[in-house]
Structures are given as C-alpha cells and as structure tokens.
Amino acid sequence: MVPLGTPALNCENDQARTTRGVGRVIGRVRKFRDHSKIQQIDMYMRGALYVCPWLFVVFEGLAMLGMAAGPDRRGLGLGAALLVVAIVQAAAGVGLLRRAVDRYLGRETVLRARLVVSFVLLAVALCLLALIATRGSKELAQAVPTMLMGIVMAPLGALCLIVRKRVYWALCAAGSLVALVPFAVAGLPFPALVGMVFGGLFLTGWVMLIARVSGWMLSIMWEVDAAREVQARLAVAEERLRFSRDMHDVLGRNLAAIALKSELAVQLARRGSDAAVDQMAEAQRIAQESQRELREVVRGYREADLHTELAGARGILTAAGIECRIDARAADDLSPAVQSTLAWVVREATTNVLRHSDAGRCALRLRSGEGRAVLTVENDGVRVGSGGGSGSGLAGLRERLAVLGGTLAYEHGGNGTFLLTARVGSGVGAGSAPPEADVAADRRGGGEEVPVPGNRGRLSPAATAASEGTGS
Template sequence: MQPRIPRPTVIAAIIVGMTMLTLAGSLLQALWYEIVDRRDAGRLLLALAGTGAAFGLYARLLWQNLMRRTAPAHRLGLAAIAVICWALPPLLGTGQGWGNALLVPAGLIAVVLPVREAIVTAAAATVLTPVYGQLLGLPALTVLYEVAGVPLGAFSGYVTVWLFHVVQELREARAELARSAVGEERLRFARDLHDVLGHSLQAVALRAEVAERYLERDDGRVRKELTEIQTMSRDAVRDVREVVRGYRATSLRTELDGMSAVLRAAGIRCERPEVSPELPAHVHEPLGWVAREAATNVLRHSSATWCEITVRAGRDRVQLEIVNDGAARRAAGDAGSGLAGLAERITAAGGRFRAGPGGDGTFRVTAAVPAKGDA
C-alpha cells in the first residue's frame, strides 16, 4: 500500500514540527537542568526566552523558505539566531548541554543563503564553532562532535528543502501533463473540424457571391447556384457528423494505449493491457470514454505510483477495470461531474458502472457493457 501524499502546506508543517522537536531534543538536557536542578528563576527565564526566540525565528525562516517566500531580511534572522545560540552557553554555563546550542544555526545556513554563500559560510562555521567551543571550555568530545555537526546540519537542511521543492515540482508537472493532454485532444479535434469545414464554407461563400451577381440578369443561373449551395451545405453537415463520430468512436485499444503512455510519462507504472481484437464494435465508444476520464482522474486527483488496467471479454458482457493507488479521500457525495457523466453513458448503453475508493488506499473504476448491441 502506497501512502497518499498530503497537501504541500501539510508536508511543510510536518517538516517544521519535526525539525523543532529535533532541536528541542538537543537542548532537552540543558533545559531539564535549569528547570529541575538549578531552579534559578532569572537563569530559567533567560534560558526559556533565548530558546523560545531562537526556535520561533528558526521555524518562521524554515516555513518561509519551504513556501519559496525568500527575502533578504532572512539573512538578518539567521544572524539573530546565531547570536542568541552563541550567547546562551557563556551566560548559562557549558557543563549541562548548552554547548549543543552552538549547532542550532547550522541547519538554516543552506536554507537561507544561496549555494555558494552557504558553502563558504558552512566552511567558516565548521572552523569557528569548535574554536569557540574550546574557548568556552567545552569537553573535547563535544568539540569534535561540533566539527562534524555543522556541515551535517547544513547539508541536512539543504536536502530537506530541496526534496520538498522537488515534490512540489512533480505535482505541478503532473497537473500540467493532464492539462496538456486535454489541450492536445481539443487541438486535434479543432484541426479536423477546420479541415472539413474550411473548404466547404469557402465554396458556399463563393457560390453565394456568384448567385448575387446574376440575381438581376439570370434567374436560371441563380437557381442553379442555390441548388449547389444546398448540396454543399448538406455535404458539410454530413462531413461534420463523420468527424464527430470518428472523434467519439475511437478504438478501445488506442485509448488504452494512449492512457498507459500518458501515465508512464507522468512516472506512474502502467502496463498496456491485452485487448481482444474480436471485441464488438459497439463497446469501443463507451469504454473508450471511461479510459479517457480515468486517465484524467489519476493524473489530477491522485498521487498514484501505479495503475492497473484489465479488460475482460465474456459471453454476455465486456468489462473494463482500472485500479490505481494514491487515492485522494473524498466525501461520499463528491463523485465529480466526470464520473457522473460516465455513469450516465454506461447506463444508457445498458451497462453497469462503479467508481470509488477502496479500503486499501486504491481507487477502482469498473465499467461493464453488454457484449451484444441489442442487449
């Protein structure tokens, strides 16, 4: 079972919350000592005010950069966090874990600063932090930990924000792919319609101009031109109907091949299904519409990693089943107009249609139409 990917703001909130818990854990021993053992109201107030200000500013800067709301003032925020965290150990003592506060700013170096500046700053902090720790009298093991902790913290912050933005870009690319598929289909239909109607309408216009010229001179020629106009108009209407019929009555195999290709292009595992060449002609149109709408739903309304398509041809019915993971949770009455339209089409064809989420995080679309056209 693949978990459903939450909204970007939810992911960002989780990242910020987990980061704050990690930072709080690094200073838990020091805060516990101030609250339980030392019990000095002035020092406790200083410790809580300092850590609260640093953590609050840290959370705000991390959130803003996850949401791509960068600003030059963020450099000042990073500097303020560094000043606070580097001031706490000499003010509160270094023997009870306050030396870990020196590593807090490292996680934001590559988040707030551009890559080149972040590399230079992280390198400088890797040298200055242990030197400062030695001046404060920190244990040798703590100083050694800080030598490795600064670059690891900077790299960890960079990777976290980078991965979040990659997920965002993949979401946007998937949505754009769905819009592009719909747009290309509309353009194809528009081109076909233009090719059919362009010549016919131009010919009708020319015949009408000829009839207008002979209106006062030759009634027979006018009648002939009007007859030609009627004939060409009927031919144009017939051609348009043929285009629309060909647009709708597409081969089911073609639709499923196109669906699997689009999903694979979006990074979703989808194999081409086996389709019998002996399928009745009347099943292609309704099941083809199911394939089109299902592909759009998978791209727009799920975080799918795989999609399975199955076609079963029985003696009485032909069934198409499409299952994908990463199904978004919907309210019971929020089926969507696309699925409602499919249900109407399949019912009108004498078939059955079901669509809905499963209990295992999947979404299943099942359509079955009679194998015989007069059923």
C-alpha cells in the same frame, strides 16, 4: 447527585478530556490525508526540519537533570540558562525555517528580523558555553556543548537556504573565528580553540546537509508537480489545435467556395441569367458535403479508441507515480461501439484516480463472455470525504452504457479502495467463458501473463486477482 470535586466526577472529566484529545489527533490525521501527495511530502520534510533542534534540546535537558542529582553541581545555573536559550531558539526557529524554506522555493516572505534574533540567541549561547567550559563541572562541560547542534540549526539552516553556497561557507568560516572570542577570553587553551574551529566547520557542513538538501528536494518535487500540470495544459492545447486544424481543413475551403458561388449566383440573377440556378445548386451541394464532413469530424472526436485509452491510462498513471496493471485480453473481441463506450469508462476512471485519490496502485481488467463484457477499475488511497461516485462524470458514463443496455456500479472498500464496474453487451460468441468464471479462476491463482492490447505492458492475472472486485 455527585458532589462537585468527587473522584467519580473527576474521572468523568478526565475521560472527556482524553476523548477530546484523541478526537483532535484523529482530526489532524484526517486533515493530513486530505492533502495531495506532494503537500504531504512537503509537510513531512518541513516537520522533520522543525523537530531536529528539539531533539538535542530534550536529550541534553534530560542529561542536565541527571547531573543535578549528582554531587558535583558546579555550573548548573549556567547550564539551566543555556537550556532556556536553546528552548527559545528551537521555538523561534520553527517560524524562521518555515520562511527560509519558502524563500528557497521562490515564495515571497520576510525573515530578516527573525534571522537577527536567532543569531543573537546563538551569540548568547556561545558566551554561556564559554563560561560553562571554564567554570562548570567536567561532566557538564562535556555534555552541554552537544546542545550547540540544536542551537545552530535554526540560524545556520535559514542562512544556507537564502544565500549562495559559497557565501554561506565564507560567512561560516569567518563566524567560526569570531565564535572563538568568548572562549579565548574565558581562558580556554589553544589546542581546544583549534578543535573548536574544526568543530564549527563540521557543524556548518552538517546543517547545510540537512537544511539545504531538504529544500533542494522540495524544490525538485514542486517543479515536477508543476511540470505535470503544464504537460496536462499542453495536451489540452494540442488537442484544441488539432481540432481547429481539422475544422479549418474541412470547412475553410468549402465555405470559401460557397461564398464565391453565392456571389456569382447573385450577379447572374441580377442579369437575368438562368445559370444562377446552377450556381446556387452547386452551393447547396457543397454545403451538404460540408455538413457530412463536419459530422464525420465530430464523430471521430466523440468515438474513443479503447487501446489508445488503455495505453494513455498506463502512461499518465505511471507518470503520476501510481503502479498501473492492465489486463484487457478481450478488447479485440468487442464490437467498435462497445470498445468506444468502454474507452470512455477508462478515460473517466483514470481522471477520477488522479483527481480524487492518493492511489499507489490501480488495476484495470476487461473480461468478456456469454455476450457480455465486464470492465473493472480498482484503486487504493481514496481520500477521506471524497465524493466517490456522486460526480457528473460517472452519470455521463451511465448514460453512454444505457444506450447499449449496459450498467455502471461502484463501491468503497473497507481498506480505502474504490471499485468501478461497467457491464455491457459485447457480441462475443457463447464459446467464451463467462467473465465471472474467468475472474474466479484467476482468484484461485490460475491464468498466465498476458499482453495489454495496444501497449507493451504485461500483467499477471494471478498477481491482480482482486482487480475484478476492486475498481477506480
């Protein structure tokens, strides 16, 4: 046994703590990657805003440590007090700026008490600066005021996010004059006071440039994200409206005619007229016609158009900020049944890219030859812990492909990619090159730029040589 407190045991404890620390960092990185892109951007911009005050605190704190080792140590006590105030201000400013950004984005939050405390700390810092400017060493007086940039970041940044720009500038102009009081009392000369006024106005503009612009960019991105959700809901509502209109056009008139014929047949039957049979036969004919028309409407909704789905996939992925490349030269060679089935594959694959990944690019490729068609969809940015191919959507695609003797496969790449491959009989003549041979030729750099059927976009097979081996 190793006695407690021996170097070997201490080394093991240090290794265990290091391992736990690395594990926590990795866990936080994975948690960050699990968020959507808009959430990651929000977290990044907020984090940059929170860190900004600390930069000045750390750099000036190190400068003060260097001055403490020098011969002239006048005012180091005041400098240390200012450093403590700056650290407290930076720590409290994280919560203040977070609530101010939330208020700017239209979220309900309370920050009045934190704002008052932050301005009180700013007033204390100004008093300390005035004393340092008159009683401290020359080097300290020149270096420490830079810390003021970190001290004013939290209160002024929060203020410019919760009030109008004109109000902010008016308050800051008045505040710059009020801030001169402790320096004037400390005996600072008039030219230095004038310079401090202009310096204060510069600080207010600098803080507004950082904080207000950050909040403005975040608000625009969240509005765009909300607009995308609204657009998706409007598309669903439009589809429902179209379906209801088609159902009304098909069944509305026929059901009214059936009701009228049935009512007339009942009246004729009560009178003992043989014409009641003719009216019921006519009602039966209209009902059968309605049934046939309803089947045609439903069949039209169930059958997807491959060219339309490819164009829609390009549009929706591009709108989501995903680079979309499509090569579907063989689409026109496929039978209508195969086109409809592969259209559903494209639709489901596009939905999976939007829901289950943070992709930056997506490539769709369709090849046919030797009586078979191969569709591959590849995207990067697979989220950690995503289910991949375990959803019910891919199971439904397998059932659709199985009807035509096709198969569906998926795999995860080591670099965060996801590949979806659908194979189905195409009915193409044997004169065409097999899909695998065509893809192998493209991977060697061959091929030329080809148009996407049903879309104006173009794709170079050489540029997307990996799309056969990478999918959605």
